[in-house]
Amino acid sequence: MIGPQLGELLRLIDLRLLLDLLFAFGLGVLVLGRVTEARTLWLLRGYLLLVALAWVVQRYANLPLTSKLVDALVLACSLALAILWQGELRRLMELLGTGRIGVLFGSRSQDQLGSGSVAVLSEAAGRLSQARRGGLIVVDLGSDLRPEDFLNPGIGLDAKLSVDLLLNLFAADTPLHDGAVLVKANRIVAAGVILPLSRQGINRYGTRHLAALGLTERFDQCLAIVVSEETGTLSLASQGRLERPITSSRLHDLLSQALALPVGRSVAKDTPESRG
Numbered sequence: 618m619i620g621p622q623l624g625e626l627l628r629l630i631d632l633r634l635l636l637d638l639l640f641a642f643g644l645g646v647l648v649l650g651r652v653t654e655a656r657t658l659w660l661l662r663g664y665l666l667l668v669a670l671a672w673v674v675q676r677y678a679n680l681p682l683t684s685k686l687v688d689a690l691v692l693a694c695s696l697a698l699a700i701l702w703q704g705e706l707r708r709l710m711e712l713l714g715t716g717r718i719g720v721l722f723g724s725r726s727q728d729q730l731g732s733g734s735v736a737v738l739s740e741a742a743g744r745l746s747q748a749r750r751g752g753l754i755v756v757d758l759g760s761d762l763r764p765e766d767f768l769n770p771g772i773g774l775d776a777k778l779s780v781d782l783l784l785n786l787f788a789a790d791t792p793l794h795d796g797a798v799l800v801k802a803n804r805i806v807a808a809g810v811i812l813p814l815s816r817q818g819i820n821r822y823g824t825r826h827l828a829a830l831g832l833t834e835r836f837d838q839c840l841a842i843v844v845s846e847e848t849g850t851l852s853l854a855s856q857g858r859l860e861r862p863i864t865s866s867r868l869h870d871l872l873s874q875a876l877a878l879p880v881g882r883s884v885a886k887d888t889p890e891s892r893g
């Protein structure tokens with residue numbers, strides 16, 4: 618009957634091995650699914666392939682020397698990747714340590730910025746740049762940032778995003794003009810936020826630009842718009858890299874691309890809504 622045959626089949630299949638393969642496959646899919654950059658994806662695929670090869674050699678081939686060599690290769694690659702991805706690995710440990718594992722599985726936040734907000738941000742940045750007024754705007758695309766992620770979380774505002782309010786917040790000699798403005802889901806969440814600084818480019822950039830790099834290298838779902846007070850230069854920081862100098866219309870296109878919105882300049886309408 619079916620009973621003994623099923624029992625026989627189950628005996629033949631190593632359940633633990635099956636589970637092991639299933640978990641490893643799931644983990645691989647999860648990690649690869651989170652990577653969007655092509656080069657990173659190739660590196661990760663190569664690394665996972667090496668790990669799988671090391672496992673096969675160790676388990677099925679009785680070749681101790683080959684096994685040792687492949688293990689050494691995996692170790693060398695692990696060290697190289699740990700150096701290359703130290704920011705990402707630190708972020709992963711922070712997420713695990715603070716119990717925010719959901720961020721690893723979650724997709725981008727639903728309440729994203731719309732095209733109106735992109736226009737508001739690029740117009741405000743353009744006007745700050747023309748006036749040579751320093752500014753730093755962090756755009757959170759769904760990073761689940763917490764106050765403890767900043768050196769100082771600043772003053773909570775929860776105000777509607779508008780060009781006027783942004784210009785006001787960066788007006789010289791006002792209490793909140795120092796630090797960054799945090800924008801999330803069409804709202805100005807906080808101002809006067811002090812961000813962690815990056816250690817890369819320390820000889821090249823001042824602290825405003827290092828702050829933009831510092832945050833975006835830790836949170837890949839954050840962008841930082843920087844306006845230099847010294848030169849009026851506009852920059853956009855993303856994933857620990859600065860694109861500069863850019864025009865406000867280029868900023869508009871880059872923000873639209875990041876949000877997967879149709880690219881093309883639209884004017885920030887001075888509606889009562891945008892005035893907040």
Ligand SMILES: Nc1ncnc2c1ncn2[C@@H]1O[C@H](COP(=O)(O)OP(=O)(O)OP(=O)(O)O)[C@@H](O)[C@H]1O
Pocket residue numbers: 751752753794795796797810811812813814822823824825826827828844845846847848
């Ligand atoms: N950690 C930080 N987080 C947020 N803002 C910061 C931080 N550090 C400095 N800033 C902002 O940057 C300003 C100082 O900018 P600084 O001149 O050092 O940098 P910069 O990159 O050369 O910018 P700029 O080109 O505007 O001069 C501060 O007044 C403050 O508003």
